Amino acid sequence: MFDNVHLRLMEEITQGVCTDFECDPLEVNGEADHIHLLVNFPPKTAVTKPVNSPKGVSSRRVRQELDD
Template structure:
C-alpha cells in the first residue's frame, strides 16, 4: 500500500494521529445516536481545521479517531477544538438523557481532561531510522 501525500502551498505531508477521548468519570453514556452525532461534529471540526476524519468509532465510554492533519495545526489546539465542540453540542442535544449521569451544572464537560494521541504512519520507526542513517554524506 502506497503512502498518500497531501499537498499544501509550501509543503507535502502525511500526518496522521490516532486519538482517544474518554467520557467524564468513564461513564457508559455513548449510545448510537451520540456516536453518530460525534462523527458529524468531529468531521465538521476537522474540515474547518484543514484535516480529515479518516476513521471513527467508539464504545459506550470512549471513542477512537484517526485524523489526517494539516501541518498548520497545533496538536493541542486541534484536540481542544475537537473536545470542546463535541462536548458543547452533545451536552446540549442530549441534555435530558445525560442528566442521569452528569448532574453538576458548574462542570459541563462530556470528556475527561486527559486524552491519548499516537502518531501513525506508513513505515515503521526502525525503517525510517535506517533510511536516514543510510543517506549519503556530503562531499567536502
C-alpha cells in the same frame, strides 16, 4: 455512556471541526465510555488544535442536542 446516537453525533461534530482546521477525519468510532478519532492534519496545524477542539465542541453540542 455512549450509544449509536452519540457516536453518529460525534462523527458529525468531528467532521465540522476538522473542516475548520483543514483536517481529514479518517475514522470515528468508540465504545460505551470513550471515543476514538483518527485524524489526518496538515503540518501547519498544531497538534493541540484538532485534539482539544472536538472535545470542547462535542461536549457542548451533545448536551444541547440530547437535552432538547
